[in-house]
Amino acid sequence: xxxxxxxxxxxxxxxxxxxxxxxxxxxxxxxxxxxxxxxxxxxxxxxxxxxxxxxxxxxxxxxxxxxxxxxxxxxxxxxxxxxxxxxxxxxxxxxxxxxxxxxxxxxxxxxxxxxxxxxxxxxxxxxxxxxxxxxxxxxxxxxxxxxxxxxxxxxxxxxxxxxxxxxxxxxxxxxxxxxxxxxxxxxxxxxxxxxxxxxxxxxxxxxxxxxxxxxxxxxxxxxxxxxxxxxxxxxxxxxxxxxxxxxxxxxxxxxxxxxxxxxxxxxxxxxxxxxxxxxxxxxxxxxxxxxxxxxxxxxxxxxxxxxxxxxxxxxxxxxxxxxxxxxxxxxxxxxx
Amino acid sequence: xxxxxxxxxxxxxxxxxxxxxxxxxxxxxxxxxxxxxxxxxxxxxxxxxxxxxxxxxxxxxxxxxxxxxxxxxxxxxxxxxxxxxxxxxxxxxxxxxxxxxxxxxxxxxxxxxxxxxxxxxxxxxxxxxxxxxxxxxxxxxxxxxxxxxxxxxxxxxxxxxxxxxxxxxxxxxxxxxxxxxxxxxxxxxxxxxxxxxxxxxxxxxxxxxxxxxxxxxxxxxxxxxxxxxxxxxxxxxxxxxxxxxxxxxxxxxxxxxxxxxxxxxxxxxxxxxxxxxxxxxxxxxxxxxxxxxxxxxxxxxxxxxxxxxxxxxxxxxxxxxxx
Numbered sequence: 263x264x265x266x267x268x269x270x271x272x273x274x275x276x277x278x279x280x281x282x283x284x285x286x287x288x289x290x291x292x293x294x295x296x297x298x299x300x301x302x303x304x305x306x307x308x309x310x311x312x313x314x315x316x317x318x319x320x321x322x323x324x325x326x327x328x329x330x331x332x333x334x335x336x337x338x339x340x341x342x343x344x345x346x347x348x349x350x351x352x353x354x355x356x357x358x359x360x361x362x363x364x365x366x367x368x369x370x371x372x373x374x375x376x377x378x379x380x381x382x383x384x385x386x387x388x389x390x391x392x393x394x395x396x397x398x399x400x401x402x403x404x405x406x407x408x409x410x411x412x413x414x415x416x417x418x419x420x421x422x423x424x425x426x427x428x429x430x431x432x433x434x435x436x437x438x439x440x441x442x443x444x445x446x447x448x449x450x451x452x453x454x455x456x457x458x459x460x461x462x463x464x465x466x467x468x469x470x471x472x473x474x475x476x477x478x479x480x481x482x483x484x485x486x487x488x489x490x491x492x493x494x495x496x497x498x499x500x501x502x503x504x505x506x507x508x509x510x511x512x513x514x515x516x517x518x519x520x521x522x523x524x525x526x527x528x529x530x531x532x533x534x535x536x537x538x539x540x541x542x543x544x545x546x547x548x549x550x551x552x553x554x555x556x557x558x559x560x561x562x563x564x565x566x567x568x569x570x571x572x573x574x575x576x577x578x579x580x581x582x583x584x585x586x587x588x589x590x591x592x593x594x595x596x597x598x
Numbered sequence: 599x600x601x602x603x604x605x606x607x608x609x610x611x612x613x614x615x616x617x618x619x620x621x622x623x624x625x626x627x628x629x630x631x632x633x634x635x636x637x638x639x640x641x642x643x644x645x646x647x648x649x650x651x652x653x654x655x656x657x658x659x660x661x662x663x664x665x666x667x668x669x670x671x672x673x674x675x676x677x678x679x680x681x682x683x684x685x686x687x688x689x690x691x692x693x694x695x696x697x698x699x700x701x702x703x704x705x706x707x708x709x710x711x712x713x714x715x716x717x718x719x720x721x722x723x724x725x726x727x728x729x730x731x732x733x734x735x736x737x738x739x740x741x742x743x744x745x746x747x748x749x750x751x752x753x754x755x756x757x758x759x760x761x762x763x764x765x766x767x768x769x770x771x772x773x774x775x776x777x778x779x780x781x782x783x784x785x786x787x788x789x790x791x792x793x794x795x796x797x798x799x800x801x802x803x804x805x806x807x808x809x810x811x812x813x814x815x816x817x818x819x820x821x822x823x824x825x826x827x828x829x830x831x832x833x834x835x836x837x838x839x840x841x842x843x844x845x846x847x848x849x850x851x852x853x854x855x856x857x858x859x860x861x862x863x864x865x866x867x868x869x870x871x872x873x874x875x876x877x878x879x880x881x882x883x884x885x886x887x888x889x890x891x892x893x894x895x896x897x898x899x900x901x902x903x904x905x906x907x908x909x910x911x912x913x914x915x916x917x918x919x920x921x
Contacts, residue, residue, distance in 0.1 A: 287730065323730045329760055334753035337719020338726055341737065344708050345658060345727035364750070368713050369720065377701040377709065378691035379916030414918050438918040465919075512919045 263456060269449040271426035272312040272388070276350060279434045280320055286434060287324045287342060288316060290335055290352030290388075294327035303327075309354060310390055310449060332358045336365035336387060343385040344373070348434060356391035356405045356443060370439040371414030382437040386430075392445040392483055392533060393581055399569035402577075404532070406481070407539040409441045410510040416440040416464055417511040421485035423453040425508060428462030435461070445483040465512035469521075473501020476591050477521040479544055480531040481507040484582060488531050491587045502591065510540050518544060519552050526557035527594045531587055536564040558597035561590045601813070606879055607887060609651055609809055613643040613866055614891045615676060616667040620840070622895050623666075623683065627844045631903075633685055636697045639667030641807075641839035644865035645770050646671035648812025649738060652820050658706045658724040658737040660717035663698050664838075665710025668740055673705040680898035686905035693908045694916065708737075714775075715748025717741065718767065722758045725765035725829070734824040736764045744775030746790045747783060755797040758829035766823055767794055767831040770806060772838035777850050794831030806834030807865045810872065837863045 266274070280286045293313040295306020307314035317325040328335050332353060339351035353359060359366060366387065373383045393402040409417045418433055418440055420426040426444070433440040470485060471492040478488045485506045492502035503521040507514065522528050528548050530541040541562040548560060563582045571577055601609075620640040626632055639646065642664075650659065650671035661668035669679060674690060682689025683697050690700050701709035708724060711717045721739030728735035745751050746769055758765040769790045773780040786793045791801040800822060804815035812834060819830050837859045841848045848856070873879040914920065 287726075289726075323726075326726060326761060329753075329756055331753035331757055333750045334719040334722060334757040337716075337750065337754065338723035338757060341658075341660075341708070341720040341723020341725070342727050343723070344703060344720065345724045345737075347727050347730065349723070364713055364716055365719060369711075369716060373701075373709070374918060375916050376691060376695040376699040377703075378689070378694050380691070381701060381703050416918060512921075 263454045265452055266423055266455055267449065268423045268426055268444070268451050268453070269311050271423040271455055272430065272444060273314060275427050275430040276313070277316065277319070279431060280316065280324065283348065285346060286348045286350065287326065288313060288350045288352070289326035289328055289338060291328055291330050291354050293352055294325060297327045308352070312388070313352070332362035333365055336362040337369070339385045339387065340365055340370050340383065343370070343383045343439075344381060348384045350386045350388060350434060353387060353389040355401050356389035357400050357403050359389070359405055359409070366415070367412050371412050374438065375414060383439050384437045386433045386440045386442055388442045388444060390446050391443045392447060393570045393577060394447045394483070396572055396574055396577055398572040402570035404482070404534040406443055406510050407534040410540055410543070411538065414439070415511060416509065417443070418464065418509050419443045419482040420508065421448065421482055421506050423451070424455045425462060425468070427455050428460050429464075429508060431459075432461045432464060436464070443482065447483050462508065464509045465514050466508065467514035467517040468506040468508055469503060469517070470506050471502055471504035473503050473525070475501045475525055476527045476529060476594060477503045477505065477518070477525045478529045478531055478587070478591075479505045479507065479518055481510065482533065484531045484533055487582065487584050488587055491584050491591065494588065495591060500591065500595065515547060515551070518547065522548050522552045523555045526555050528556070528560040529563060529587070529590050529594060530560070531563040531582055533565065533582060535567050536562060537567050539564070558594045561594050563587050563590045603879065605651070606873055607883065609647050609813070610869055610884060611887045611891060612647040612651070612671055613809065613869065614887055615894065616643045616646065616670050617866055618891050618895045619666060619670065619676065619680070622899060624840060624844060626899065632683060634696050636683070636844045637664040637842065638840040638844065639664050641837040641859065641863070641865070642770055642772060643667055644809040644812050644869070645768070645806045645834045645836055648809050649768055649816050651813060652816050653706070653738070655704070655706050656733075656735050658708050658721070658728070659740060660708045660721045660724070660737070661710040661740050662717060662742060662745065663710065663712050663714065664742065665698065665700060669700045669702065669707055669710065672702070672707045674700060674702045674707055676894060677898040677901045680902040681905045684902035684905065685908070686902060687908040687912060688905045692912065692916070715741070715745040715750040718745065718751045718754035719757070722754045722761070722763050722765050725758060725763035726761060728764050729762070736766055736820065736823050738766050738768055740768050740770065742775065743769065743771045743773065743780045743784055743790060746793065747775065752797070755794055755799065755829070755831070759798040762828040764823045764826070765829045766819055767799075767829065769794070769831065769833045770836050771833055772836050774838055774842065774850070776842045777846070779850070789833075791831060791833040799829050799831050800827070801830065802832040804832060804834050806836030807863045807868060809865060809869050
């Protein structure tokens with residue numbers, strides 16, 4: 263076991279996979295940084311420090327520093343993937359899928375199906391997502407609900423350094439397109455990472471806290487929030503299952519349903535906007551398949567259906583918090 | 599450059615297959631048997647064939663919504679394509695893609711593409727892969743005068759220049775983006791190649807209704823790109839004999855325009871005239887090809903009609919994740 267930061271886990275996994283398989287290539291804006299400047303290549307090394315040193319090790323053919331052209335970045339990843347490479351494309355901010363959505367939604371997400379199963383598209387699109395930095399409406403969003411709504415994409419949201427390693431390795435080795443969402447507020451968090459060729463299969467949620475009273479389903483940054491609430495309430499004798507989805511597509515329905523069948527109470531905590539979201543999807547799943555187990559109406563702890571605001575007061579009010587999650591648990595337990 | 603008899607016969611045959619494939623579809627679509635949208639390539643055959651005759655199966659192309667010609671020219675199996683257009687489970691894409699999405703990765707055909715401008719960025723990625731492999735392979739982005747106005751195409755051209763990717767942007771200017779004239783929609787004074795040139799590429803221009811012009815131009819372009827000089831672009835002036843899609847009433851055409859282009863700008867007629875006048879081939883040689891092609895098309899249509907249909911269960915296959 264090694265202790266490392268979430269961002270180090272990203273970099274180390276990419277490095278190891280590029281070393282292991284020469285078909286793995288990386289591309290994106292400023293992933294090398296400093297190209298065409300007095301400072302020279304690697305003057306930056308990626309703004310999230312998730313690609314530092316890759317250019318020096320693997321060279322310009324495999325570490326492709328691109329102009330600010332998100333459509334062409336994802337499009338090129340598609341072309342590389344259809345030509346036998348395993349590209350890892352970086353979108354500097356998840357919000358920029360807006361610029362490149364055709365290549366994600368109409369192209370990579372559909373190749374295998376519309377080509378009758380005869381193509382592989384082993385591309386990973388990594389993107390930094392999430393609020394908490396007062397980065398305002400276009401640099402703060404959580405886009406996994408949007409991406410999960412698109413057939414043909416796998417959507418992965420690691421919450422710990424260990425999950426980064428296990429899930430990113432699986433993503434790079436997967437023959438299908440994977441959206442890999444890294445929360446900005448998690449990059450500097452630390453954790454133990456297993457040694458060796460550690461992988462985590464997609465579609466297997468992680469039960470991070472176990473309890474009998476309430477099921478809390480969540481992912482990404484919110485996992486830590488929910489764990490803190492669960493730990494606090496455990497001291498009062500209130501038991502919460504905290505389920506870290508890890509992947510929203512595929513979705514581990516069984517983990518959710520098994521838990522709700524015991525607790526009878528579902529809370530979904532998520533950072534994406536509420537309408538047509540992963541939260542409404544899970545509430546609907548439980549209503550459809552575990553209705554008779556429910557002891558109370560399900561609760562969603564989410565931002566309002568607005569853009570992410572800028573000012574500190576507004577952003578704090580917008581985001582789910584441990585207080586809001588705790589209030590939700592107390593509310594669902596108090597029902598009737 | 600003098601082309602051999604075999605090369606000439608093969609090129610003529612490829613153009614004729616495309617022509618008759620499309621003409622037959624035009625007729626068959628009237629019967630209502632074929633579902634969905636179909637965009638015919640008739641009139642532009644010299645471009646697809648003049649380009650693809652230079653390529654190996656390891657070279658990649660990406661096509662457009664008007665993609666049948668590129669697919670045939672790149673070596674996709676014609677009867678299987680016909681089955682796809684009929685929606686058969688034995689089609690190129692098992693009936694899941696249809697006319698606009700025929701792809702055959704084994705032949706380096708990365709797909710027709712229903713999104714105008716969707717293909718050029720993908721071609722750049724294929725070119726990056728070719729550059730990594732370092733074996734002189736190239737990729738071709740076929741685009742029309744419609745796609746030349748898409749930002750994705752601009753991004754792709756700049757990205758190819760910046761990364762020195764061996765990508766060739768082939769612009770087929772048929773003078774119509776859907777139902778709108780080139781004079782109106784392309785701002786660069788009736789010239790697409792100059793736009794590519796502004797991105798820092800070497801460009802060529804050719805006559806897209808003359809196989810020999812296309813073939814000779816592409817010989818130069820490919821020599822340049824395969825030598826590691828980075829991307830290039832070429833604009834071919836060509837003609838679209840049918841509407842944007844089948845069923846398009848084409849009210850935007852001028853008086854007698856369709857007759858005139860069929861008469862004066864038909865790449866098959868021009869080819870026949872040139873090779874027979876130069877005594878490179880006999881009229882009888884070409885007639886024999888014609889007859890052979892007609893039976894291929896007939897057999898393809900019969901095969902497509904009789905081919906098995908997909909079932910409701912097939913909706914759920916070839917997915918990334920089963921739900």
